[in-house]
Amino acid sequence: MSVQEQTHxxxxxxxxxxxxxxxxxxxxxxxxxxxxxxxxxxxxxxRTAIGLFSLLMLPLVLKFxxxxxxxxxxxxxxxxxxxxxxxxxxxxxSALIASMAFxxxxxxxxxxxxxxxxxxxxxxxxxxxDGYAVRHLDGATRxxxxxxxxxxxxxxxxxxxxxxxxxxxxxxWTMTIxxxxxxxxxxxxxxxxxxxxxxxxxxxxxxxxATLRAFFMRPNAWIILGFALTYRASEGLVRGxxxxxxxxxxxxxxxxxxxxxxxxxxAGLVGAVISAFLIRKAGLKAALVTLGVLRTVCFLxxxxxxxxxxxxxxxxxxxxxxxxxxxxxxxVAIYSLFMKxxxxxxxxxxxxxxxxxxxxxxxxxxxxxGFLADxxxxxxxxxxxxxxxxxxIGLAYRQxxxxxxxxxxxxxxxxx
Numbered sequence: 001m002s003v004q005e006q007t008h009x010x011x012x013x014x015x016x017x018x019x020x021x022x023x024x025x026x027x028x029x030x031x032x033x034x035x036x037x038x039x040x041x042x043x044x045x046x047r048t049a050i051g052l053f054s055l056l057m058l059p060l061v062l063k064f065x066x067x068x069x070x071x072x073x074x075x076x077x078x079x080x081x082x083x084x085x086x087x088x089x090x091x092x093x094s095a096l097i098a099s100m101a102f103x104x105x106x107x108x109x110x111x112x113x114x115x116x117x118x119x120x121x122x123x124x125x126x127x128x129x130d131g132y133a134v135r136h137l138d139g140a141t142r143x144x145x146x147x148x149x150x151x152x153x154x155x156x157x158x159x160x161x162x163x164x165x166x167x168x169x170x171x172x173w174t175m176t177i178x179x180x181x182x183x184x185x186x187x188x189x190x191x192x193x194x195x196x197x198x199x200x201x202x203x204x205x206x207x208x209x210a211t212l213r214a215f216f217m218r219p220n221a222w223i224i225l226g227f228a229l230t231y232r233a234s235e236g237l238v239r240g241x242x243x244x245x246x247x248x249x250x251x252x253x254x255x256x257x258x259x260x261x262x263x264x265x266x267a268g269l270v271g272a273v274i275s276a277f278l279i280r281k282a283g284l285k286a287a288l289v290t291l292g293v294l295r296t297v298c299f300l301x302x303x304x305x306x307x308x309x310x311x312x313x314x315x316x317x318x319x320x321x322x323x324x325x326x327x328x329x330x331x332v333a334i335y336s337l338f339m340k341x342x343x344x345x346x347x348x349x350x351x352x353x354x355x356x357x358x359x360x361x362x363x364x365x366x367x368x369x370g371f372l373a374d375x376x377x378x379x380x381x382x383x384x385x386x387x388x389x390x391x392x393i394g395l396a397y398r399q400x401x402x403x404x405x406x407x408x409x410x411x412x413x414x415x416x
Contacts, residue, residue, distance in 0.1 A: 011144075013193055014136055019148045020190020021086060021129040025122055026156015027184045028093050032056055032115050034161025039105045039168055049108035056115045057363065063123035064212065064356040067349040070127040071210035083194045085128035089121045090188050096121075098181035101174045130355070131348025132194065134339045146335040147276035150328045154268020159183055210346030215353050220403055224341045227399045228357040231292065232330065234389035236365020238299055241373045241381060242320060245306065248378075251313050267321060271328035279333060284340070285400040287333045291326055292393040298323045299386040306378035334358070341403075 037050050076084035096118050103110045137145040160180060167176040215221055278287045301319040304310040335355075342350035365385075372381045 011141055013195075014141065015145060015148050017190045017193045018129075018133055018145055019152050020187040021125075021132070022149045022152035023156055023159075024086075024090050024184065024187035024190070025126050025129065026153050027160035027180065027187075028097055028118050028122055029060075030157045030160035031097065031164055031180055032118065034157060035164035035168075036105075036111070036115070038165065039173070040108065040111070043105035043173075045106045045108050049112075052108070053112060053115065056112070056119050057359075059116070059119040059123040060126075061356055061359055061363065063127060064349070064352045066124060067127045067352040068210040068212060068346065070124060071131060071346045071348045080194065082128045082132040083191050086125055086191050086194070087188065089125040089128075090184070090191075093118050093121050093125070094181050094184045097184055098178055101177040101181075105173050127348040127352050130351045134342045134347030134351050135344065136195075137339055139340075142336050142339055143276040143279040143332065146332045146339065147272035149335060150272040150275070150331040151269045153331070154272070154328060157268070210349045212349065212353065214343075214346060215350050218343065218350075220341065223399050223402050224337070224354065225357055227396060228334075228338070228354045229361050230392050230399075231288070231334065231396045232295075232358060233361045233365065233392055234299065234385040235295075235327070236362040236367075237369050237372070237381060237385035237388070238302060238323070239362075240366030240369030241378065242302075242323075244370075244373070245302075245378050246313070246316055246320065249305075249311075249313055249316055251317070267325035268328045271325045272332050275329035275332035278329070279336060284333060284336055285397075285404065288330075288337070288400065289393060289397055291330050291333060292389065292396060295323070295326045295330065296386055296389040296393065298326060299382055299389050303379055303382040303386050306382055 032053070033056075037053060040050050040053075070085060074081040074084045076088060078084075079087060096114050100111060100114055103114075105111070133145060133149070164176055164180055167179060171179075275287065275291070278290070282290070298319055301310065301315065301322075305312070305315045305319065338351050338354040341354070369381060372384070
């Protein structure tokens with residue numbers, strides 16, 4: 001086998017591993033976020049109890065606190081550092097999903113406890129997976145690797161969320177949950193292909209321990225953190241009220257379900273491929289600015305639709321579908337930047353800090369979106385989001401320009 005063929009084979013192996021690992025995270029996450037709330041409501045659970053399930057997002061927001069621990073310690077050293085986290089956490093997650101079948105979907109208490117355990121374990125696995133991806137993706141493979149990551153997330157929406165809702169109507173709660181639990185085990189095959197012997201030896205070789213402080217001591221850390229906090233600060237405002245807006249303009253709930261599942265399956269996969277191509281051809285900075293402009297245009301269409309300038313469900317559905325496409329494209333570009341900015345010494349910690357910062361801002365926006373919509377109306381809410389998105393583009397351009405001037409990556413030996 002030639003050197004080029006060996007390189008292609010190694011990259012193919014890496015892409016397959018990352019696809020499986022990120023799919024393993026997506027299935028349980030979207031079961032809890034997308035499928036469980038409507039299933040519980042259908043079974044008679046109160047809206048108050050269902051609303052408390054938003055607290056299941058807390059482990060995903062706070063996982064940066066555990067990231068140094070995952071970077072430093074391997075629970076099953078024989079399996080390797082990252083694999084020693086991935087395999088046991090996924091086995092436990094699948095077992096916990098299966099245990100949900102023993103409780104009626106109206107029983108919010110037990111399901112919340114199980115869901116919290118799932119999200120804690122998934123967060124630990126996510127840190128390990130991200131650390132593995134940061135260490136093994138380089139300038140030549142990062143855009144494709146991040147496209148696979150976004151595509152796996154989209155597939156997780158379909159399998160864990162949309163498919164669970166469809167199966168429930170046909171075979172009931174128990175069989176649906178058991179099938180999802182079984183599906184969540186399949187991506188574990190990717191863990192067998194993980195290669196990390198050298199990494200594990202490096203972890204044990206006495207290198208400085210991973211810490212949160214080490215991230216903030218790096219050059220450019222505050223610039224990239226500022227980008228994470230501002231680039232998509234507007235999205236929560238729109239996503240938080242997108243569903244209610246579609247309902248209030250007369251779109252049937254079933255259509256919204258098909259729209260969310262369909263766009264995740266198509267826009268997620270297609271958008272990931274387009275974004276990888278755009279990054280390779282135009283560069284990361286140009287891709288991020290272009291996608292920010294397109295997102296702002298999408299929010300403007302929502303504003304005009306809510307203001308009855310461009311009224312009608314077709315306009316709103318088109319804007320929603322286009323927004324999904326842009327969102328998945330942005331994920332590829334943002335994760336490429338975050339991975340490029342993460343160090344080799346503590347990859348999981350650095351990447352997790354950045355993704356958590358972005359998620360916190362999203363949750364703040366989503367949490368106040370309903371209040372703003374009630375007080376000001378959809379048109380003004382979406383108008384505010386449009387302005388914030390436009391301002392975010394300017395900030396992002398300045399931040400990325402500074403990173404270019406300082407020779408971005410925090411990773412050693414890699415040029416911007």
